[in-house]
Amino acid sequence: DQAHVSDTQVMVEFENGNFHFTFPNPKNVSEFSMTLFKGHKKTEICAFHLSRERVISKSNVTYCETQNSSSSTTFILKNLERKHIDVYTYCLEIFLPPPYIECCLKETYLYVQDKEDCFSLGRMPWTIIGVITFAISCVCCVVACCLRNKNQTCESNSLEYNSEYMPMAAVNAAKKPRI
Numbered sequence: 109d110q111a112h113v114s115d116t117q118v119m120v121e122f123e124n125g126n127f128h129f130t131f132p133n134p135k136n137v138s139e140f141s142m143t144l145f146k147g148h149k150k151t152e153i154c155a156f157h158l159s160r161e162r163v164i165s166k167s168n169v170t171y172c173e174t175q176n177s178s179s180s181t182t183f184i185l186k187n188l189e190r191k192h193i194d195v196y197t198y199c200l201e202i203f204l205p206p207p208y209i210e211c212c213l214k215e216t217y218l219y220v221q222d223k224e225d226c227f228s229l230g231r232m233p234w235t236i237i238g239v240i241t242f243a244i245s246c247v248c249c250v251v252a253c254c255l256r257n258k259n260q261t262c263e264s265n266s267l268e269y270n271s272e273y274m275p276m277a278a279v280n281a282a283k284k285p286r287i
Contacts, residue, residue, distance in 0.1 A: 196215070
């Protein structure tokens with residue numbers, strides 16, 4: 109029996125905010141490795157090795173996790189940000205039975221959109237500044253109106269244009285400065 113690898117069976121899914129790269133385990137193989145690389149320089153971020161003796165999962169980053177079942181291997185990328193936008197490549201190495209086979213199954217360009225919330229977009233601070241400015245303006249208007257009304261009542265009570273002391277001289281009183 110020859111080892112069988114199918115490129116068309118590799119699946120990329122987006123589920124609950126995580127990207128799942130799932131591909132079937134090669135058939136008629138007793139030892140193999142699957143590796144997920146990032147970028148054109150092919151930096152290894154996750155790897156999975158299966159042999160008869162043991163199963164080894166390895167991750168070089170915090171955002172990659174490996175899951176394996178008897179039929180498939182899945183690399184899960186979690187909590188992604190814009191800095192994780194890149195080309196991801198999955199490669200398979202078959203060790204047993206001979207001959208040794210190494211092949212890169214597929215390249216996928218992964219785009220991550222920024223999370224949109226008020227604080228990250230800078231809307232909330234401007235909203236708070238606007239509300240505070242409006243409140244200060246309202247308080248200033250109320251204070252100015254109160255002072256104006258107080259000055260008008262004081263002027264009308266203290267100034268008499270035709271007083272009994274000067275019956276012949278009707279003189280306009282000097283106007284007081286207003287605030």
